[in-house]
Amino acid sequence: MKSSHSIFWRNEYTLAALTVLALLAGSRLSSHFLDAGYLLGTTTLYVETGIMALLMTAIIICGHIDLSVASTLALTAAATGVLHAQYAVPFWLACCLGMLLAGMLGALNGVLIVGMNLPSLTVTLGTMALYRGAAQILIGDHSVGGFPAWFCGVDQVYAGPFPVTLLLLLAGGCAMALFLQRTTLGRCIYAIGNNKTASRLSGLRVGAVEALLFTLSGLAAGMCGLLMASRLSVARFDMASGKELDVITAVVLGGTDIFGGKGGVAGTLLALCLLALLRTGMGLADIPSEKQQIVVGALLIGAIALPRLAELARKQYMKRQKPAAAG
Amino acid sequence: MSSMWKKTAGAALLLTLLSGCHRQIVTQTTVSTSGPIRVVFIPKNSGNPYFDAVNTGFKKASGQLGFKYTQLAPATAEATNQIPIIQQQIQNGVNAIAISPNSTDALAPVLKQAMQKGVTVITVDADMTGSESSRNACVLPTDFSQVGSSQIELMGSLMGYQGKFAILSATTDAPNQNFWIAGMKQALKNPKYSKMTLVGIVYGNDDPQKSLLEAQSLLTRYPDLKGILAPTSVGLAAAAQAVESARDAGRVQVTGLGTPNQMRRYVTDGTVKEFALWDPSAMGDLAGTLAYLMAKKSVQPAPGVHFQVPSGGSYQFGPNNVLSTGPLLTFSKSNIGSYHF
DSSP, X not given: OOGGGOSSOOHHHHHHHHHHHHHHHHHHHOTTSOOHHHHHHHGGGTHHHHHHHHHHHHHHHTTOOOTTHHHHHHHHHHHHHHHHHTTOOOHHHHHHHHHHHHHHHHHHXXXXXXXXXXXXXXXXXXXXXXXHHHHHHHHTTSOBOOOOTTTSOGGGEEETTEEHHHHHHHHHXXXXXXXXXXXXXXXXXXXXXXXXXXXXXXXOOHHHHHHHHHHHXXXXXXXXXXXXXXXXXXXXXXXXXXXXXXXXXXXXXXXXXXXXXXXOHHHHHHHHHHHHHHHHHHHHTTOOHHHHHHHHHHHHHHHHHHHHHHHHHHHHHHHHHOHHHHO | OHHHHHHHHHHHHHHHHHHOEEEOOOOOOOOOOSSSOEEEXXXXXXXXXXXXXXXXXXXXXXXXXXXXXXXXXXXXXXXXXXXXXXXXXXXXXOSEEEEOOSOSSTTHHHHHHHHHTTOEEEEESSOOTTOGGGSSEEEESSOGGGHHXXXXXXHHHHTTTOEEEEEEESOTTOHHHHHHHHHHHHHTTSGGXXXXXXXXXXXOTTOHHHHXXXXXXXXXXXXXXXXXXXXXXXXXXXXXXXXXXXXXXXXXXXXXXXXXXXXXXXXXXXXXXXXXXXXXXXXXXXXXXXXXXXXXXXOOOOTTOEEEOTXXXXXXXXXXXXXXXXXXXXXXXXXXXXXXX
């Protein structure tokens, strides 16, 4: 979060201001928008994206990327469904095996990236297709359902006015923020993202940290697979297809540097909140999905370009203040 | 930063402990009872000429009956992309949702929520097969049990009811095509078609290249072939291409199911004389009318119930409250100019 200590603004303030603007715009667009119960209910649609984004934040800070999360989600849900429906495995056990598989899928990414020293972009681009293909081979174009009643509809479970899945996301966000800011391992992730070679020479176990992150990312995606299967009451191979881009959008819009070393969970969650409010507001106003995409795309470019412009302006300002130091 | 997080986490945990968890119970009715009836149509995806034609039908019904109509399409044909749109429309207090579902079951929970809130839900073009309780009624483009016999009649009329013909289908396990082919075989038992011989069924897997190869090999394998019947739009275009490049037009009749946009050039240049498909705009018209009348509580669907369309025509609900729009429409040089899907 070094550059966010800019004299002009912190990235989180920009996002918070934009979120307020989105709330105002939404209430102008539709009279049905400012309904706390409804807005809290819609958050359940974004919880899966949010949980994957928490891990993606850590991975991007570490200087990597994981494009396979949405495919891992689908394969975990598909495998869990098939184990229960075709092999009559008790459902709780199928869920555990599904999570085990998710961890292994994440670990496979880690082994390929760390063990063989391959770029994470290429490896996870490959496993993105591989895992999605495996899910399709497993269940084809059909849906797998027949889950027990206790499992279905987790998005309809509330604690007071709050959906429990939203609370789960917020709890995960707090845990991840504490992990990144307050633990040695968390600080190592920033160090690796800033300068991998220096980190290695300082004795950090770079490979172990990276492999751990990819495994955790797989586990998080697997949990999201179970959450989505519960929400839809079925598992399908095309679940969450393209969601990896939403996840990365939230992380990057949240101010995490795509080249690593900088960023944080608060920005990611604020960005997700902003995206959710925008989509909901435009959806309620019957704005077609094509136009919604244009707004989201423009917002992303703007949110990245503005701090960069501010940074350039600051450097110019500093140069003028200390001409000797600049030389 | 982290102290803020701690406070948030503490508050969230406290609330959870205090309140305990419960399943949300839907009781409140949000459907607006004042103002004009509002109907929304959610197609499978946007930018799809087929659904643009369905949309035209909805608009026609809306203009004639005076209900407020909006079409809202997800960017891609995926079930989870239709869910936010459905929830937003429930929140907006829409009276009826007509949807071409991208999944027969993943949409069931959210559509049931809509019904619990008093929204009329009808499926259009495809049904929630196996989850029929998550919609009130369904409008299908045509009676699928009649497609096979109607296709054989079309093929027969083009080849003078005699000679050899072959079928170029989609995949070996495509449920619709297999159902229609079974109907074709049944129809061929009719003495009217006794001089027509079905020499084989080949499968192009709905892949343009494979379909073209299969059509070309049919032409070389059966030099006296008089017709190719392709009940799939990819296969029909491929068969027309094969016959056109072999300069066999006239000797080999090509027909089947396809869209006017795909077949326009083959009909214009005479390779294909006639082909068929249902009329998506008539389906949209019927679905819009039904959605409006059901939201007004003027029609209560039930199997066997007759339903009178204000602009004329009567329909009968089949099992599971399914309505079929009408017979297949035959396209030829004379009428293809007025269809754009």
